[in-house]
Amino acid sequence: MNLALVFDLLLALMLLWSAWRALAAPNATRAVVMFIVFGLFLTLAWGRLDAPDIALAEAAIGAGLTGALLLDAVRTLGESAGADAGGARSPWRWPVLAFSPLLAVILVVAVLEAPQQLVDLPAVVERNMGLSGVTHPVTAVLLNFRGYDTLLEVAVLLAALFGLLALAQGAASAATRESFLLHTLARLATPPMIVVAGYLLWAGAHQPGGAFQAAAVLAAAAVLLHLAGLLPAWVAPGRLLRLGLAGGLLVFLAVAILPLAHAPLLTYPPAWAGALILLVETALTVSLGLVLAGLFLFLSGRSLRDEETR
Amino acid sequence: MPDSAREFFSAVFLVIGAFFYLAGTVGLLRFPDVYTRLHALTKADNLGLGFLVLGLAVQAESLAAALKLLLIWPLTLAASATVGYLIARRARALGISPWLRPEDR
Numbered sequence: 411m412n413l414a415l416v417f418d419l420l421l422a423l424m425l426l427w428s429a430w431r432a433l434a435a436p437n438a439t440r441a442v443v444m445f446i447v448f449g450l451f452l453t454l455a456w457g458r459l460d461a462p463d464i465a466l467a468e469a470a471i472g473a474g475l476t477g478a479l480l481l482d483a484v485r486t487l488g489e490s491a492g493a494d495a496g497g498a499r500s501p502w503r504w505p506v507l508a509f510s511p512l513l514a515v516i517l518v519v520a521v522l523e524a525p526q527q528l529v530d531l532p533a534v535v536e537r538n539m540g541l542s543g544v545t546h547p548v549t550a551v552l553l554n555f556r557g558y559d560t561l562l563e564v565a566v567l568l569a570a571l572f573g574l575l576a577l578a579q580g581a582a583s584a585a586t587r588e589s590f591l592l593h594t595l596a597r598l599a600t601p602p603m604i605v606v607a608g609y610l611l612w613a614g615a616h617q618p619g620g621a622f623q624a625a626a627v628l629a630a631a632a633v634l635l636h637l638a639g640l641l642p643a644w645v646a647p648g649r650l651l652r653l654g655l656a657g658g659l660l661v662f663l664a665v666a667i668l669p670l671a672h673a674p675l676l677t678y679p680p681a682w683a684g685a686l687i688l689l690v691e692t693a694l695t696v697s698l699g700l701v702l703a704g705l706f707l708f709l710s711g712r713s714l715r716d717e718e719t720r
Numbered sequence: 721m722p723d724s725a726r727e728f729f730s731a732v733f734l735v736i737g738a739f740f741y742l743a744g745t746v747g748l749l750r751f752p753d754v755y756t757r758l759h760a761l762t763k764a765d766n767l768g769l770g771f772l773v774l775g776l777a778v779q780a781e782s783l784a785a786a787l788k789l790l791l792i793w794p795l796t797l798a799a800s801a802t803v804g805y806l807i808a809r810r811a812r813a814l815g816i817s818p819w820l821r822p823e824d825r
Contacts (some may be wrong), residue, residue, distance in 0.1 A: 588797040589805070589806065589809065590803045591805050591806070592802055595798055598798060599798065602795065713760060
């Protein structure tokens with residue numbers, strides 16, 4: 411048994427363990443912390459599977475932003491919220507315990523019994539890379555070959571934010587006096603974070619990176635500034651913010667519709683593909699950054715005001 | 721620098737880094753209260769990560785990659801120092817008093 415296999419087995423065990431700890435945690439804060447730990451192990455697992463794009467997205471969105479959102483939710487709802495809903499005494503416990511292993515077995519069998527792929531997709535992508543306008547295959551698939559998947563994902567994210575806006579009660583947040591250290595860290599970290607977002611956006615054309623990862627970094631910077639008391643919570647989006655939130659989808663749609671006169675949706679002319687992808691990704695970075703930040707900033711207006719500032 | 725010397729220095733730095741992580745983990749598990757555990761963990765973050773990125777930077781393919789690796793260190797230093805302070809402040813706000821040696825109580 412070689413060392414890499416030992417590491418992978420350990421990682422798989424830690425994934426199961428942290429998932430179990432998150433589910434069995436006695437209170438909400440611990441559950442959230444274990445969920446973040448689970449996200450970090452998952453990031454490592456994606457890294458081991460040679461999928462750095464997904465690893466980056468998982469670390470930034472799955473563990474980072476979602477973790478911050480969940481912690482904020484725990485703070486707003488209070489520690490005991492939902493404690494009795496799915497605890498150890500729930501009547502659903504036994505059916506769930508019986509069904510989960512069954513589902514696991516079905517999934518494993520499905521993977522083992524999967525029919526032979528008729529089309530060798532990696533080879534097809536490889537053959538058409540020259541037409542894609544970029545050199546990183548993941549970006550070529552996400553923004554060109556299967557662009558409509560990404561288009562719909564962006565629409566889904568925007569729709570989620572609309573739902574949130576409908577639910578969130580607007581309440582102007584009082585300016586919080588946060589600690590000097592957090593203040594300083596936020597001021598120091600924000601410029602490099604913006605640079606990193608720009609770098610990830612640019613790097614996406616030829617190596618792991620791209621709009622989603624860059625947007626997650628921008629959103630994290632916004633959340634950090636907000637927590638440090640430098641950026642107030644958002645109440646209702648003004649005209650400029652609305653344009654920013656929807657702009658990415660609008661630009662993507664415009665680029666998608668453009669070739670409709672003589673070709674199907676989302677076919678870029680190969681000579682222009684690189685520039686168009688960069689245009690779409692730049693717009694998406696700004697918009698997704700605002701949407702992801704909005705998920706946090708639109709919600710936290712009330713909770714921040716309620717919290718005692720020390 | 722020849723490749724063998726690179727490998728050697730890299731291995732030495734990585735082992736030193738791993739040692740600090742081990743020490744930090746032992747401290748986290750064995751120290752009596754939140755403040756002393758924070759002390760142990762920040763040492764692991766600062767020195768352990770410092771040696772780790774140094775060891776990886778020695779092996780990096782280009783100067784740019786090495787510098788990017790080394791840039792991780794000050795960023796984490798700033799973040800971990802701030803987070804350590806915030807956790808300690810929160811613990812104090814919750815009224816957790818620092819651990820004292822039995823003879824000092």
